[in-house]
Amino acid sequence: MVTEPRPEDDHVVMWITDIRMAVVFVKELRKWIESDNKLGTNSGTVRVTPQPVSQPVSLLRLPQLFSTCMSFSLVADMGIHRGYVGNWFMSIWCFCCAVTLIVLTVELRRFPSEFPFFWYLSNTYACYTALFCLSASIIYSLTYVQFLPYGPHRDQAIAVTAFSYIASVFYAMEVVKMWERCKIYKTSCYVLTVPGLLKVLETFMAGIIFAFISNTSLYLHQPALEWCVAVYSICFIPAALAILLNLGQWEYRLPGPFPLFQLVLSLLSVLLYISALVLWLLYQFNKEFGGHPQRSSDEDCKDELAYDMCAWDQRLAVAILTAANLLVYVTELGYWACQVSVETKALPRVS
Incomplete structure (x- = not known):
C-alpha cells in the first residue's frame, strides 16, 4: 500500500534544504576568501590576512545570517498565507540578512582598516537590528501567529518567530561583546x-x-x-x-x-x-x-x-x-x- 506524502513532510524537507544551502554557502564563502588570499600572495601583491571567522564577534555573524535568512525564506514560502503583517516583516528580515552578509564579507576581507567609520557603523547596525528583530518577533506573534488555525502554516509561522527571536539574541550578544571590548581596550563608541x-x-x-x-x-x-x-x-x-x-x-x-x-x-x-x-x-x-x-x-x-x-x-x-x-x-x-x-x-x- 502506497501512502501519499503529507504537506508537513514537504515543509520539513524544505527546511532541511535551506539549512544545507546556508552551510554550503558559508563554506564556499570561506574557500573564496582563502583562494583569493593565496592568489594575491603568489602574484607578489601585499594583502592583509582577513580576520578568522572563529573570532568571537565575527563568529556571531554566521548565526545572525542563518537566522534572518531562515525567517525571510520561511515567510516567503508561505505565499498568500503570510498576510499583510508577514509581507511587512519579510522585508525587514530580508534587509537584515542582506546587510549582515555585507558586513561579514567586509570583515573577512579586512576592509574595515580602509573604512575608519566601519566599526562605528557596524555597532550602530547591531543595536538597531537587535531591536528590529525583537519587535518583529513580538508583533508578528501577537497580530498574526496566534490567530492562525492549527496546521502546517501555523507551525511555519511559529518557526519564523523562533528564528527571529534567535536573531535578536545574537545581535544583542554582539552589542554586549563590543561593549566589553570597548572597556578592555578603553575605546569609545557612542551607541554603546x-x-x-x-x-x-x-x-x-x-x-x-x-x-x-x-x-x-x-x-x-x-x-x-x-x-x-x-x-x-x-x-x-x-x-x-x-x-x-x-x-x-x-x-x-x-x-x-x-x-x-x-x-x-x-x-x-x-x-x-x-x-x-x-x-x-x-x-x-x-x-x-x-x-x-x-x-x-x-x-x-x-x-x-x-x-x-x-x-x-x-x-x-x-x-x-x-x-x-x-x-x-x-x-x-x-x-x-x-x-x-x-x-x-x-x-x-x-x-
Missing part, C-alpha cells in the same frame, strides 16, 4: 554608551511610529492629530543628528557645551511628547472628541480579518509607542541634568 543607547531607542521607536502612521487616514481628518505627527518628526530629526554628530566626532564643533545642548533638546522633546500623547489619546479614544474607545466601535475594524491590523490597532500601537518613547526622553533628560550638574560643580568659582 548610555546616551547613545537612549538615542537609538528614541529613533527606533519613532521609526516604528512612522510605519504605523503611514496610514494617513489616522490623522489627516484632525489638526490636533497632525500636530502629533509633526511632534514625532521634530523630535526624530535632532535625535538622528545627535547620533551622526557623535559617530563623526563632530559634537565638539557645536557653538556651546554639548551636555547643555542635549539637556535643552531633551527638555523640549519631553514637552512635545507630552502634548502629543495627550492629544493622541483624546482624539483617538475619547467619544467626545470623535474617537473610538473600543475596537468594536470602529467601523474600519469590523470587516477586517482577525490577523490583520485595522485602524484601531494602529492607533493603539502609536499610543503605546508614544508613551514608551516619552519615558525614554524623560530618562535622557535626567541623565543630561546630572551631567550638567556635575560639570557645573567642577567649574572654578569666582570669588
Whole structure:
C-alpha cells in the first residue's frame, strides 16, 4: 500500500534544504576568501590576512545570517498565507540578512582598516537590528501567529518567530561583546554608551511610529492629530543628528557645551511628547472628541480579518509607542541634568 506524502513532510524537507544551502554557502564563502588570499600572495601583491571567522564577534555573524535568512525564506514560502503583517516583516528580515552578509564579507576581507567609520557603523547596525528583530518577533506573534488555525502554516509561522527571536539574541550578544571590548581596550563608541543607547531607542521607536502612521487616514481628518505627527518628526530629526554628530566626532564643533545642548533638546522633546500623547489619546479614544474607545466601535475594524491590523490597532500601537518613547526622553533628560550638574560643580568659582 502506497501512502501519499503529507504537506508537513514537504515543509520539513524544505527546511532541511535551506539549512544545507546556508552551510554550503558559508563554506564556499570561506574557500573564496582563502583562494583569493593565496592568489594575491603568489602574484607578489601585499594583502592583509582577513580576520578568522572563529573570532568571537565575527563568529556571531554566521548565526545572525542563518537566522534572518531562515525567517525571510520561511515567510516567503508561505505565499498568500503570510498576510499583510508577514509581507511587512519579510522585508525587514530580508534587509537584515542582506546587510549582515555585507558586513561579514567586509570583515573577512579586512576592509574595515580602509573604512575608519566601519566599526562605528557596524555597532550602530547591531543595536538597531537587535531591536528590529525583537519587535518583529513580538508583533508578528501577537497580530498574526496566534490567530492562525492549527496546521502546517501555523507551525511555519511559529518557526519564523523562533528564528527571529534567535536573531535578536545574537545581535544583542554582539552589542554586549563590543561593549566589553570597548572597556578592555578603553575605546569609545557612542551607541554603546548610555546616551547613545537612549538615542537609538528614541529613533527606533519613532521609526516604528512612522510605519504605523503611514496610514494617513489616522490623522489627516484632525489638526490636533497632525500636530502629533509633526511632534514625532521634530523630535526624530535632532535625535538622528545627535547620533551622526557623535559617530563623526563632530559634537565638539557645536557653538556651546554639548551636555547643555542635549539637556535643552531633551527638555523640549519631553514637552512635545507630552502634548502629543495627550492629544493622541483624546482624539483617538475619547467619544467626545470623535474617537473610538473600543475596537468594536470602529467601523474600519469590523470587516477586517482577525490577523490583520485595522485602524484601531494602529492607533493603539502609536499610543503605546508614544508613551514608551516619552519615558525614554524623560530618562535622557535626567541623565543630561546630572551631567550638567556635575560639570557645573567642577567649574572654578569666582570669588
